[in-house]
Each structure stands twice: as structure tokens, then as C-alpha cells.
Amino acid sequence: MTPPPPSPVWHPFTQHGLGEPIPLIDRAAGARLYDADGNSWIDAISSWWVTTHGHAHPRIMAAIRAQSERLDQLIFAGWTHEPAETLAAELVRITPDPLTRVFFSDSGSTSVEVALKMALGYWFNIGAARHRILVLEHSYHGDTIGTMSVGERGVYNRAWQPLLFDVGTIPFPHQGMEQATLDALEAACAARDAGDAPAAFIVEPLILGAGGMLIYPAWVLAEMRRICAAHGVLFIADEVMTGWGRTGTRFACDQAGVIPDIVCLSKGLTGGALPLAVTLCSEPVFQAHYSPDRARTFYHSSSYTANPIACAAANANLAIWRDEPVQARIDTLAEAQAAHLSILSSDPRVENPRRLGTIAAFDIKVSDAGYLSTLTPRLIAFYRDQGVLLRPLGNSVYVMPPYCTTPDELAQVWTAIAASLDIAG
Numbered sequence: 001m002t003p004p005p006p007s008p009v010w011h012p013f014t015q016h017g018l019g020e021p022i023p024l025i026d027r028a029a030g031a032r033l034y035d036a037d038g039n040s041w042i043d044a045i046s047s048w049w050v051t052t053h054g055h056a057h058p059r060i061m062a063a064i065r066a067q068s069e070r071l072d073q074l075i076f077a078g079w080t081h082e083p084a085e086t087l088a089a090e091l092v093r094i095t096p097d098p099l100t101r102v103f104f105s106d107s108g109s110t111s112v113e114v115a116l117k118m119a120l121g122y123w124f125n126i127g128a129a130r131h132r133i134l135v136l137e138h139s140y141h142g143d144t145i146g147t148m149s150v151g152e153r154g155v156y157n158r159a160w161q162p163l164l165f166d167v168g169t170i171p172f173p174h175q176g177m178e179q180a181t182l183d184a185l186e187a188a189c190a191a192r193d194a195g196d197a198p199a200a201f202i203v204e205p206l207i208l209g210a211g212g213m214l215i216y217p218a219w220v221l222a223e224m225r226r227i228c229a230a231h232g233v234l235f236i237a238d239e240v241m242t243g244w245g246r247t248g249t250r251f252a253c254d255q256a257g258v259i260p261d262i263v264c265l266s267k268g269l270t271g272g273a274l275p276l277a278v279t280l281c282s283e284p285v286f287q288a289h290y291s292p293d294r295a296r297t298f299y300h301s302s303s304y305t306a307n308p309i310a311c312a313a314a315n316a317n318l319a320i321w322r323d324e325p326v327q328a329r330i331d332t333l334a335e336a337q338a339a340h341l342s343i344l345s346s347d348p349r350v351e352n353p354r355r356l357g358t359i360a361a362f363d364i365k366v367s368d369a370g371y372l373s374t375l376t377p378r379l380i381a382f383y384r385d386q387g388v389l390l391r392p393l394g395n396s397v398y399v400m401p402p403y404c405t406t407p408d409e410l411a412q413v414w415t416a417i418a419a420s421l422d423i424a425g
């Protein structure tokens with residue numbers, strides 16, 4: 001093993017014992033990251049799925065600068081500010097009518113924690129003892145104890161499994177198995193024994209991201225929503241990854257005509273520039289907490305809730321969606337992704353090519369498939385040497401670029417991917 005790194009920084013999801021070099025990035029623009037020596041990398045995974053329009057979009061940067069000179073931070077319990085008010089009103093305007101309330105937090109994980117606490121708070125406050133959460137197999141909702149509890153169990157959360165709470169897991173709707181999924185959800189929703197009646201079902205709509213870019217059809221999502229509604233089980237859509245155009249529409253639920261009771265948004269909410277998240281909910285969820293009784297307060301907060309500078313960045317993001325041809329860029333990128341994937345798919349080493357909107361993925365045939373595939377670190381290093389930032393999930397390679405990525409940049413990404421198949425053997 002290599003000696004421990006000289007830097008005191010302990011990086012996330014990074015095994016420092018492998019001695020992988022860690023590039024020092026100096027600046028970013030559009031789809032590119034640059035180091036101080038002028039080397040550049042194409043950010044083909046949008047810096048962990050956050051960067052939508054491109055790095056350092058001038059309107060978002062200008063909004064951040066302007067806001068930072070006015071109001072940097074404000075306690076959000078009992079106080080408010082214009083950027084948050086504007087943002088909340090605009091989010092309510094662009095989402096379906098039943099979503100009327102906006103709760104701020106600062107990451108995808110916290111938006112999910114808030115969603116779960118809202119759901120349980122709803123049942124508690126209306127006097128029904130429901131606290132069981134239903135989840136979809138292979139899901140990922142974050143890395144806090146609560147979000148790990150509702151996510152897939154595996155090597156990445158093995159050490160903490162004794163602390164994770166029990167959930168009801170619904171099998172993933174693999175092609176041809178959709179009815180089994182729906183039947184399992186129906187049965188779980190219908191459970192009425194003490195402790196078994198579900199409070200909520202949480203789902204990543206249309207595509208499970210960290211679970212391996214697993215795609216399922218819109219009609220299944222619509223059926224899941226129908227089943228939950230029929231049994232009064234709250235439906236939570238985790239659009240942290242799928243939101244803001246990744247799947248081809250602004251929100252994945254739009255493609256299924258699904259209106260959740262609770263929605264989690266983060267990542268592209270600020271165009272990927274600053275950490276911010278929201279959990280939107282329907283009026284009944286809010287009303288269950290609305291009371292002159294302080295004991296029914298929604299007791300959740302973090303220091304930076306609705307940070308004004310992050311809200312200003314999000315308002316600039318929404319203005320970009322209003323004023324610029326974002327949908328046309330998404331459509332063009334989606335088509336280009338489809339074309340590249342289709343060419344690669346003829347290679348016999350490629351399995352399960354799949355695409356949803358701007359996200360393209362496939363599996364490389366290996367004997368040790370899975371999250372700890374020995375191929376993964378070699379692939380990451382290979383792509384880095386080719387000037388491309390990609391981070392396969394095990395032997396599943398995916399491309400999720402910013403919408404400003406040029407045809408030439410995208411071609412460079414797929415050329416690197418095609419070449420990487422040779423190191424798999």
C-alpha cells in the first residue's frame with residue numbers, strides 16, 4: 001500500500017489507500033475543468049450530476065456576486081428574505097398545483113430527510129400510527145443514517161447497517177417484471193396490521209441513479225402513484241438527480257403525469273453552483289403541522305437553511321429556464337447521446353445500453369460485475385488520462401454531461417469510452 005497522502009483532506013467515496021492521483025482543479029467553464037497548468041478535463045458527469053447549464057454560467061455567477069454584497073446569511077426560523085420568497089413562489093408556480101409549500105434545506109440528503117420527517121409528522125399529527133416507509137430495490141437517496149435506511153444496503157453502508165431502520169422493499173420493475181413490482185407495492189400498501197401500515201413510498205422517478213442508472217417506464221411510475229393514492233400512502237418523489245432536465249423533461253414525474261405528495265429537489269436547483277435543496281409538499285401535509293399548538297411544529301432545521309446567496313443562484317437558474325432555449329439544448333444533447341450510444345452498442349463487450357433524456361449508460365461485460373468490480377478504478381484512471389471525468393458505477397459506465405457540452409466535447413467523451421473497452425479484457 002502507498003503511504004498516506006500528504007494532504008489532510010479525506011475525500012468522499014475515495015479509497016486513499018489505492019494511491020490514486022487526485023487532480024487539483026483551478027477553474028471551470030462550460031463543460032470543462034482546468035488545472036493551473038492549463039490541462040483540461042471534460043466534466044462528463046456534471047460534477048456529480050449537479051451542473052446543468054455548464055460551469056460558471058455568467059447569469060448565475062452575476063446573481064451570486066450581487067446577492068453576496070446585499071445579504072449573505074440569515075437565520076430562517078421566524079425570519080425571511082426576498083430571494084427565498086421569490087424562489088418558493090416560482091417553484092410553486094412551475095410545479096403542479098397540489099404542491100403548495102416549500103421547505104428549504106441544503107443537500108439532496110437533507111431534502112430526503114425532510115421528506116421522510118414530513119411524512120411521519122403528517123401521520124403523527126393526524127393521530128394515526130404510521131411510520132413504515134416503502135422503498136424501491138436498488139434505490140439511493142443519500143448517505144445520512146435516514147437516507148441510507150431507505151436506500152439499497154451494500155458494501156458502501158455495511159458498517160452502519162445495525163443503525164439503519166427497517167423498511168419495506170419493493171422489487172425493482174425489471175423489464176417483463178413490472179406487474180410483480182406493482183403487485184408487491186399493492187400488497188405492501190394494503191397491509192393494515194399494527195406497525196405495518198405504510199406511511200409513505202419513496203421513489204426515484206423513471207431512473208435509479210447511483211443504483212446503476214436503472215430505467216423503468218413512465219406507466220409503471222404512474223401505476224405506483226395510483227396504488228399509493230388508493231391506499232392513502234404518501235408518495236415521495238426524489239427528483240434530486242432526475243430534476244432539472246436530466247431525463248428529457250424538467251422533472252421526471254412530468255413524463256408520467258404524476259403529481260407526488262412530496263418532492264425533493266437539489267443538485268441542479270442552483271444550476272449546480274451552490275448547495276441548496278427544497279422539499280415541496282401538498283397542502284394536507286402542511287396543514288397537519290399548521291396549528292396554534294407549538295407541539296405540532298415541524299422541528300427540522302439546519303444553520304444554512306435557505307441561504308440567500310444560494311437562493312439567488314437558484315433564482316438565476318429559473319430565469320435561465322424561462323429565458324434561454326434550455327429544452328432545445330436538452331433535446332439536442334439527448335439525440336447526440338442516443339447516436340453515440342447506438343454506435344457503441346454494436347460492440348460485443350457492451351451490454352444493456354440504455355438512455356433516458358440526456359443520460360446514457362451501458363455495462364461492460366466483466367467476470368466481476370458489481371460495485372467493487374476491479375475494472376472501476378482502472379476505468380476512472382484511463383478516462384482521467386484521456387481528459388475526461390467519468391466515474392463508472394462498478395462496471396456500469398454512464399455519461400451525464402452539462403447541457404452546454406459541444407458535439408466535439410461529447411465525441412471526445414465517447415471516443416475515450418470506446419477506447420476503454422480494450423482495458424476491460
Ligand code: PLP
Pocket residue numbers: 049107108109110112140141142143204209210238239240241242266267
Ligand atoms: N437522492 C438522489 C436520487 C441522489 O442521486 C442523491 C445524490 O446523488 C441524493 C439524494 C443525495 O444528494 P446529496 O449528495 O446532495 O446529499
